[in-house]
């Protein structure tokens with residue numbers, strides 16, 4: 001320890017001799033790392049698995065069951081009500097839930113000014129499948145229509161100033177509902193069950209309504225809906241249930257490979273039967289997409305973020321190269337002292353220990369500067385791309401990884417120069 | 433203590449090859465004070481550097497305390513430089529922004545001494561060279577002779593058995609040179625073997641033995657067989 005402090009003191013002395021090149025090295029390294037940090041943060045957050053123990057068991061079934069012949073097309077991103085009924089008419093999945101989102105206005109009494117809310121219209125299994133935690137009350141007993149809502153904790157607090165409000169009533173778009181449950185804090189990020197149109201980057205909804213009630217009361221999807229032929233999207237309660245109005249997401253939980261195979265077979269049989277009955281004019285194109293692949297499924301290219309990551313990485317490499325160059329110059333101008341130390345009995349290993357202290361010092365300063373630059377970069381990106389705001393926080397895993405990267409880079413920058421200096425001639429520099 | 437057999441060393445650059453040392457044969461016994469003389473460029477510094485293991489050699493053999501230096505690991509060589517050998521360079525080679533204390537302490541740092549032991553040794557060495565009151569000065573605040581004495585203090589603080597001095601008085605006026613010389617003689621009397629390069633014939637005469645190098649070779653008069661002398665002190 002005492003020896004390490006000595007090494008630190010020696011490092012500080014040599015920095016004081018030439019503070020400018022050293023600051024420049026730190027600056028360049030911090031810049032490269034800061035930009036890398038900012039980008040790595042988003043990359044890490046966006047690719048985080050929100051349900052690591054379960055995401056490989058959740059699937060979204062797609063099929064081309066539409067009333068016209070689309071030539072070689074991909075199946076639509078959302079399903080019709082009747083599609084969902086057909087896909088759900090089996091006991092193979094351990095859980096299944098259809099869902100969509102809509103906008104609404106919420107208030108306590110019809111006299112109050114309304115507050116805009118995001119609504120998720122879904123079925124009971126939704127809460128089980130995505131492990132939504134409950135604070136008070138419980139989920140609806142079945143998927144039938146009922147005038148009962150489930151509130152997020154924030155919504156309950158905003159509306160009632162309290163969370164224990166099970167049994168109280170409220171007004172949503174001029175209809176009265178009873179509160180059947182209040183959720184605990186829940187932020188599934190990214191919200192992979194809702195990945196069309198990059199919706200998975202936004203926050204969870206404020207209020208949950210039974211899907212059947214949503215159809216009865218004519219809530220149209222606020223993200224993606226399309227109707228075919230004579231279907232009238234204003235008549236969800238009737239046309240919505242029978243005709244080709246596509247707006248539903250549908251998730252099934254298939255725990256084992258056998259279940260998954262069985263469900264695939266079920267889909268194959270289903271589409272074959274539909275084709276036989278003349279209701280499947282397009283070519284059969286069934287897909288069972290796992291939750292981990294859903295973002296890629298919806299954003300076929302997804303190239304932007306990869307290209308950006310590559311540019312960031314290249315920038316870091318350029319910064320590393322420049323910093324190494326500066327560091328080499330610093331070590332060469334210190335060659336005299338290093339040779340003197342070697343001549344007086346310091347071994348190469350001693351010199352490497354000295355370099356290690358150098359690395360630690362550099363890494364500490366650089367990590368602070370790089371975190372500052374990274375933080376500024378993230379703030380800037382949040383301004384420019386508010387949708388990414390939720391994905392810009394640091395956790396310990398990320399911070400420790402970033403610090404490890406800084407340490408690694410500081411080591412890379414110092415390794416070659418210090419090795420080279422410790423292999424320099426011992427006497428040459430000592431002559432006048 | 434020092435045995436050199438048939439040692440040769442050449443420097444190669446792109447253009448020329450300089451044979452700096454040719455077939456050097458030299459034996460030094462413990463406690464001797466040897467003066468190394470010779471014209472400029474004759475190879476005195478090179479020989480001293482080889483003896484101090486600051487420089488490798490091509491042919492022949494160098495035994496220190498009966499052990500061949502050839503093939504020693506970097507770690508063993510560093511320890512040898514650190515513990516057995518004190519080196520006084522042709523320039524002072526003090527680190528300018530370190531205090532005298534820190535300069536003298538430097539080699540002790542690599543030896544693993546505890547802080548108290550280092551302090552004791554540094555202060556003792558400073559006392560020996562008469563600079564105890566200036567331990568916190570920086571080299572630039574001292575005269576040339578004082579700086580050379582600091583360099584000597586650094587070389588002797590580890591209590592080496594051999595002191596290699598390359599023109600320790602070369603940069604000094606005659607008064608200071610005499611003081612430094614007296615200091616070295618004192619150190620020698622305390623039992624340290626000294627090899628000193630010098631241009632000054634008076635100083636050379638004061639050493640126990642003179643060895644002359646001309647053109648990379650020991651001149652015949654300098655050939656020396658310690659077996660013929662019962663004690664090096666007798667030569668003085």
Ligand SMILES: Nc1ncnc2c1ncn2[C@@H]1O[C@H](COP(=O)(O)OP(=O)(O)OP(=O)(O)O)[C@@H](O)[C@H]1O
Pocket residue numbers: 428443444445450451452470471472473474475476477478479
């Ligand atoms: N690093 C080197 N590369 C090439 N040649 C060298 C090197 N060091 C010394 N020489 C050559 O080796 C020869 C001996 O040099 P050395 O420094 O030992 O001389 P010296 O006797 O100490 O001279 P001086 O009295 O001037 O200090 C010289 O010809 C010198 O040019």
Ligand SMILES: [Mg+2]
Pocket residue numbers: 476477478522598
């Ligand atoms: Mg010389």
